[in-house]
Amino acid sequence: MGIAKGFTEPTDRVKRLKKRIIDATPTVEADRAELITEAYRKHEKEAPVMRIAHANEHILNNIPITIRPDELIVGSATITDRGCQIFPEYSFKWVADEFDTMATRKCDPFEIPEDTKKRLAKVFEYWPGRTNSELASSLMSDTCQKCQDLGVFTVGNYYYNGIGHVCVDYGKVLRVGFSGIIREAAEKKAALDPNDPATIKKRQFYDAVIITYNAAINYAHRYAEKALEMAKTEINPQRQKELLVIAQNCQNVPEKPAQNFWEACQSFWFVQLIMQIESSGHSISPGRFDQYMYPYYKNDANMTRDFAQELVDCIFIKLNDLNKTRDAVSDELFAGYAIFQNMCAGGQTPEGLDATNDVSYMQLDAIAHTGLPQPSMSIRYWDGTPDEFLYRACEVVRLGHGLPAMYSDEVAIPMLENDGVKLEDARDWLPIGCVEPQPQHKTDGWHDAAFFNCCKVLDITMHNGRCRGEQLGPKTGEMTDFKTFEDFVSAYETQMKFFIDYLVEADNCVDYAHMMNMTLPFESALVDGCMDKGATVQEGAAIYNFTGPQAFGVADIIDSFVAVKKHVYDDKDISMADLMDAVDHNFGYAVDPTGAPDGADRSQVAPKGGSTASSASGGRSAMEQKIWDVVQSVLKGSSNVDIASIAQSASASAPTDSCSACDASASDLAKWEKIHQMLLNSPHFGNDIPEVDLLGRRLTKIYSSNVHGKKNPRGGIYHAGCYTVSANVGMGRAVDALPDGRLAQTALSDNISPRHGCDVSGPTAANASSATIDALDFGNGTLLNQKLQPSAVAGDEGLKRFAALVRAYFDHKGYHIQFNIVDRATLLEAQKHPEQHKDLIVRVAGYSAQFVVLAKDVQDDIIARTEQTFE
Numbered sequence: 030m031g032i033a034k035g036f037t038e039p040t041d042r043v044k045r046l047k048k049r050i051i052d053a054t055p056t057v058e059a060d061r062a063e064l065i066t067e068a069y070r071k072h073e074k075e076a077p078v079m080r081i082a083h084a085n086e087h088i089l090n091n092i093p094i095t096i097r098p099d100e101l102i103v104g105s106a107t108i109t110d111r112g113c114q115i116f117p118e119y120s121f122k123w124v125a126d127e128f129d130t131m132a133t134r135k136c137d138p139f140e141i142p143e144d145t146k147k148r149l150a151k152v153f154e155y156w157p158g159r160t161n162s163e164l165a166s167s168l169m170s171d172t173c174q175k176c177q178d179l180g181v182f183t184v185g186n187y188y189y190n191g192i193g194h195v196c197v198d199y200g201k202v203l204r205v206g207f208s209g210i211i212r213e214a215a216e217k218k219a220a221l222d223p224n225d226p227a228t229i230k231k232r233q234f235y236d237a238v239i240i241t242y243n244a245a246i247n248y249a250h251r252y253a254e255k256a257l258e259m260a261k262t263e264i265n266p267q268r269q270k271e272l273l274v275i276a277q278n279c280q281n282v283p284e285k286p287a288q289n290f291w292e293a294c295q296s297f298w299f300v301q302l303i304m305q306i307e308s309s310g311h312s313i314s315p316g317r318f319d320q321y322m323y324p325y326y327k328n329d330a331n332m333t334r335d336f337a338q339e340l341v342d343c344i345f346i347k348l349n350d351l352n353k354t355r356d357a358v359s360d361e362l363f364a365g366y367a368i369f370q371n372m373c374a375g376g377q378t379p380e381g382l383d384a385t386n387d388v389s390y391m392q393l394d395a396i397a398h399t400g401l402p403q404p405s406m407s408i409r410y411w412d413g414t415p416d417e418f419l420y421r422a423c424e425v426v427r428l429g430h431g432l433p434a435m436y437s438d439e440v441a442i443p444m445l446e447n448d449g450v451k452l453e454d455a456r457d458w459l460p461i462g463c464v465e466p467q468p469q470h471k472t473d474g475w476h477d478a479a480f481f482n483c484c485k486v487l488d489i490t491m492h493n494g495r496c497r498g499e500q501l502g503p504k505t506g507e508m509t510d511f512k513t514f515e516d517f518v519s520a521y522e523t524q525m526k527f528f529i530d531y532l533v534e535a536d537n538c539v540d541y542a543h544m545m546n547m548t549l550p551f552e553s554a555l556v557d558g559c560m561d562k563g564a565t566v567q568e569g570a571a572i573y574n575f576t577g578p579q580a581f582g583v584a585d586i587i588d589s590f591v592a593v594k595k596h597v598y599d600d601k602d603i604s605m606a607d608l609m610d611a612v613d614h615n616f617g618y619a620v621d622p623t624g625a626p627d628g629a630d631r632s633q634v635a636p637k638g639g640s641t642a643s644s645a646s647g648g649r650s651a652m653e654q655k656i657w658d659v660v661q662s663v664l665k666g667s668s669n670v671d672i673a674s675i676a677q678s679a680s681a682s683a684p685t686d687s688c689s690a691c692d693a694s695a696s697d698l699a700k701w702e703k704i705h706q707m708l709l710n711s712p713h714f715g716n717d718i719p720e721v722d723l724l725g726r727r728l729t730k731i732y733s734s735n736v737h738g739k740k741n742p743r744g745g746i747y748h749a750g751c752y753t754v755s756a757n758v759g760m761g762r763a764v765d766a767l768p769d770g771r772l773a774q775t776a777l778s779d780n781i782s783p784r785h786g787c788d789v790s791g792p793t794a795a796n797a798s799s800a801t802i803d804a805l806d807f808g809n810g811t812l813l814n815q816k817l818q819p820s821a822v823a824g825d826e827g828l829k830r831f832a833a834l835v836r837a838y839f840d841h842k843g844y845h846i847q848f849n850i851v852d853r854a855t856l857l858e859a860q861k862h863p864e865q866h867k868d869l870i871v872r873v874a875g876y877s878a879q880f881v882v883l884a885k886d887v888q889d890d891i892i893a894r895t896e897q898t899f900e
Contacts, residue, residue, distance in 0.1 A: 031825045032420055036428075039398035042099045043342045047399055049097070049315040051867050051879075053110035055366065056140045057124075057354060058129070059148040061106075061114035061306065064088045066152045069159075069285035076230075080564060082237035084118075085307055085551060086244040092306070094251055094260060096275070097410035102294055102343045103252050103275055104302045105350060111366075113139065113352040118547070120162040120189040121153045129359070135884040137360040143604035162189050165542035173531045173538070178830065179496050180763025181315045181489075181528050182481045182578070184535045185359050193310020194461050194477060194544060195566070197555035198470035200321030202300050203293050207242045210554050214238040231563030237550035238560075245303055246284045253279035254355040290332045293325035294340045300348060300555070301370075303614045305351055307551045311363075312462030314371040314477065315348075315404060316469045319388040320378075326388055338391050338398075347401040348372075361759040364887045365878025369405055369462040375418055375546045376409025376438050379453040383413040385809065387659070390418070393425050396432045399619065402870055402877040407460050410839060416832075423831045426848050431872025434847040436462070437839040440804045442468045444844070448748055448808040450573060463752050463876060464810035464845045465577055471557040473571040473743060476809060478536045480756050483732060484582035484764045484777050486528055490521045491609065497765070502527050509605050514598040518590070522731050529735045533747065536576055540742045567743075574745025574850035577809030580732045581753050581760055583802070584714050584778035585726035588769035588787070592711040603704055608768060615766045615773045616705040617698045631801060637737050639785070648882045707771040715783025717794035722801040733806035741778060750809030751802065754778045755873050755887050776890050780812035785893040792817065792897040793835055813838075814894065815848040821898040849870050849891070857882065 039047075068084035095102045097110070106114055115124055124131075128146045131139050141149075149294040155697070157163075163189055166174070177183055202210075218235035256276035263269040272290070281288065282296035290870045297315070304313045326337055332456035348370050355363060374389040389408075396406055422433055427629040438456075445455035445466055454468040461467050465476035486502075489495065494502035505520035556571050564570035596603040611617075691700075712721050733749035741747060753760075755775040765773040769784070778784045781799050788795040792815060799813045822831040838846050849872045859866035871880045871891055880888065 032763055033424055033825055033828055034421070036394060036397040037887075039342060040339050042101075043339065043346065043398055045099050046097075046343065046346045047401065049110050050346060050401060054140055054272040055352055055354075056107070056109040056112045056142070057136070057145055057149075058107045058109065058114055059102035059145045059152065060092050061088055061606070062117050062149055062152045062583050064091055065116075065118060066155050070155065071214055076233050076633070077546055078237045078550055079233055079240075080588065081307075081548060082240040082550050085241045088306060088439070089244040089248040094248075094255055096255055096272075100343065100347075101271065101291075101340060102298045102347055103256065103279065104249075104295075104298055104347075106140070106302060106306055107352075111350055111352045113308070115152075115354075116191065117152060117156045118160060119191060119309055120160050121156050123189065124149065124354075125153055127357060131354065132715040134357045134360070136357065136364045136887075137366050137882065138355065139354045161542050161546050164546055165539040168538035168541060169535060169837060170531075173534045175501065176528060176531045177535065177659050179484060179501060180483075180760065181485050181496075181501075182479050182532045182535070183760075184479045184484060184532075184539055184578075185356075186479075187475070187479045187536075187543065189356065189359070189537045190353075190547075191547070192475065192567075194312040194314075194316045194465070194474055195304075195306070195310070195472070195552060195556065196316035196459055196461060196467070196469045197300065197304065197552060198557065199297050199300055199315065199318075199555075201285050201555060203287045203296055203321060203325065203472075206287075206296075207246050207283045207796055210286060211239050211242045213560055214242075214554065217563065223327055227563070234550065234553075234559075234565065235561045237548075238554045241307075241550045242554065245299070246387055246669055248303070249283060249299055250280045251782070253277070256543045285371050290325045290329040290337055291340060293322055294344055296346060297322070301348070303551055303825025304353045305550055307352075311353060311367070312369040314373075314461045315370070316371075316373055317376075317457070318372050318458040319374045319383075319386055319392060320384060321384045323388045326621050328611045333388075338394060341388070341391045341395045345399045345404060347399065349399075349401045351403070356668070358759065361755070361884060361887075364755040364758075365402065365873055365876070366882065367873070367878060368403070369874045370403050371407055371460050372404035372461055373407045373459040374433070375411060375414055376458075377411055377413070377442075377456045379457045381456060383411075383415070384409075385418050385436075385840060390421065392825075393421050393433065395423050396430060399427055400428070400430055400868060400870060402432075402879065404431075405876045406433040407436060409436050409438050409441070409458075410835070419832050419835065420828060423828055424834065425823070427819075427828070427831065427849045427850050429819070430870040431847060431849055431877040432870075434460070434845060434872075435835055436464075436466075436845050437843065439839065440842055440844040444805055444808050448575065448746070448804050454572075455456065460770050460810070460845070461465075463754060464812045466808070466810055467575070468573060470555065471572040473556065473566045473569075473745075474809075475536075475540065475573050475574075475576040475741070475743075476750070478576045478752075479532050479578035480753070480760060481529070481532055482581050482760050482763060482777075483525075483586050484761075486524050487521060487582075487586055487767065488525045488764050489528075490517075490613070491768075494524065500869075508609050512606070514594045518728075519595060520589075521728075525731050526735050529732070532578055533736075533739050533817075535580060536747075537742055540576065543574045544569075544742055569743030569745070571743075572880070574685070574741065574743040575809070576739075576741040576745065576747045577750045578736060578747070579750030579752050579809060580729070581730060581757060582764070582777035583725070583751055583781055584784045584787070585767055585769050585771055586728055587714040587721065588711065588784060589767045589771075590724060590728060591714070591721050592768045592770070593707045595711050596707060601713070601857060603707060607700065607704060612766045612768060614693065614701055616770070617693065617701040618772050620773045705770055710770060711769075711790075713783065713787035715788030715795045715798045716790040717797040722798045725798070725804060726801050729802050730806055733803075737806070737808070748808035749806065750811070751807050752812035753808060754876075755883075755890075758884075758886050758890050776886070776891065779890070780814055783895070785890075786895055788895050789895075793837060795895075795897065796834070796838040796846070798837060800843040804842060804844040807844075813842050813843065813846045814849070815846060816851070816891075816894040816896050819850055819852055822850060853892060853896060856888070860885070860888055860892075866871050 287293040535551035553559040
């Protein structure tokens, strides 16, 4: 008998609900923006926490509600499927600027009906000078702003949006209900010492919680009334019965403790929904769903396994109904309508016992049944994990949706302890958003706090602190003056320290703005520490407080330093002057003057034996191709070259973009191409080469050691991360050519994965290299992408190999790994005929997305990833 079990068919209801999600056109709605503006006008003189409480009250009492056909779990932020609301209190100008382009932009387009534009334009008249982003900007120094403008780092995630990146105490709501939280706030308010000056602020906090949670109860009751209304006219007896149960559920929960599994599911959903309505933060992560939901399944004598599975399937679909829009640039960094609701299964209990249960398996089956990108499903693995659970997880991944991602408890728990987390809290951890570990409902992690472009800093280092001619960093010496490789490393380290200090300034400014302006009572009442301290999450009241900015372009940095060390300092077959000449001329390739390369034209050239997404001509224009022919002839020793005639024959189709190569001599082009090939054929990270990997470990510590331990305004510390979302594509546009052979303005390497096409020694070698990056240095998480050919994991033997690959990576002390099990031909076919592949889900970075909604350059980046096999 085989170890692969296969999967049951989802119910017809689940199929219909999924189709609505797949076929939906994401649309912007204006109701929340209007309601919060009305509330702010009325309460603008009050303290922020009270102003937000009254805004929550006004929104929850008045925002339009709907119950969609077939739903068993109800509650929606918008009337339209997969619609989104606007949050002008954080930022608004970008919305107005994109009224006429948001529907046609290349990443995550949203329809904005004309009436919605008019309503929002009216709303926006109130907000100039009142937004959180403007407050944050006012706190930053000019140099800090300039570093962001020139692409060294971005803190846009929290700059223009709510924070999110939190897992609240869903289990508490299931146990005591919203009424229990109101009672707790009232009791703590009554116990305040009137002679303590802190009582003034604490009293406002408890009042804000009481106002918000009363409104939240009323919001659920509005759905109860809606369901009863619909039941009166429903002609299908089965649907009428369902609506009556839905009405009773919404009348009971989340006001009161959940009494059965269906009520627990509905109560969970209201918490998740209201968290999104209160602020525009993404990565509102459900966390250890199997742990807090299992008791309600286990103790529900009337609940069948099949109906419980259908309810979990319905929750998974509802998680895909939530949506948000960002500005066009940010949407490129988070391509695929990503909101990163990370749901976890398995792992250990706080006591150190295995936590896997029946609901853990239901979560895996729900991925198979729904085949949608949300939730961003994860499993925790340790030595006590049942083999059956790991095999089942691998079997789900093999379906090709990129889910679940896999994490090692035996790495994550020490990571958290290294950052000061107690052992029992560390064991109760979950991944937030992409891959960020934190103890559930005890933490304000501020993950994804910034994207730090290490490759940009390398670019600046190579030009003595200059950024495309402007002196931005300190003067650390010209490359040609460095006598030793250590001089080069030292200069890079100096520049890194300089720019990390400004990164910390930027993050702290945004952090202060949220503390001063955006204190959130609904969220705070469900994070440990806040109710006891009488203060919000934003004011530092959580048990654990971190800030987690992540590094970009790790493999490019490693390969660049390896190439320079080998060719300039060890073998001495390339002079530093010649290397810099080739890099500064982009190895003879044209650069799009807009800085917006369009996929294949800017594809990275792969080394011999690697793969590339570019066409046979490398994506060159007609003139470039003619020049390329000249270069090849020169390299081959041919003397029969007539440059003038070649240039004349190509002049009709010559590009108009600026290109230093177009004015270069054939000998220069030949020299640059020779250097380029030498660099491309250097040893690469990802092939289990000890000297390469150890240098990589040293270089990544330069980032992590300069980040770790710095202080944030909430009384916590910074810790480093290393993951890129999909921003490695967009942020690559700020970086010129590098010594690893990467061309100017092309995508950076993603996460801690090897460069595409450079990991040519198989998946275990790639994993061994990636695991040398010390996870304990990166308490904010690391991410490893890997793409496997479907044939490599087919059948029972393939499943065993797959599970063994995962175990081997974790044995090497790797923290996280995720997979795309899809072949190149399928992805290329989906690019050509997107209408036929709406349900193709791929792993982008720390999340999955519909492949066909991704921008072409992000699609190209996924296609270019090395396809690994075990042969």
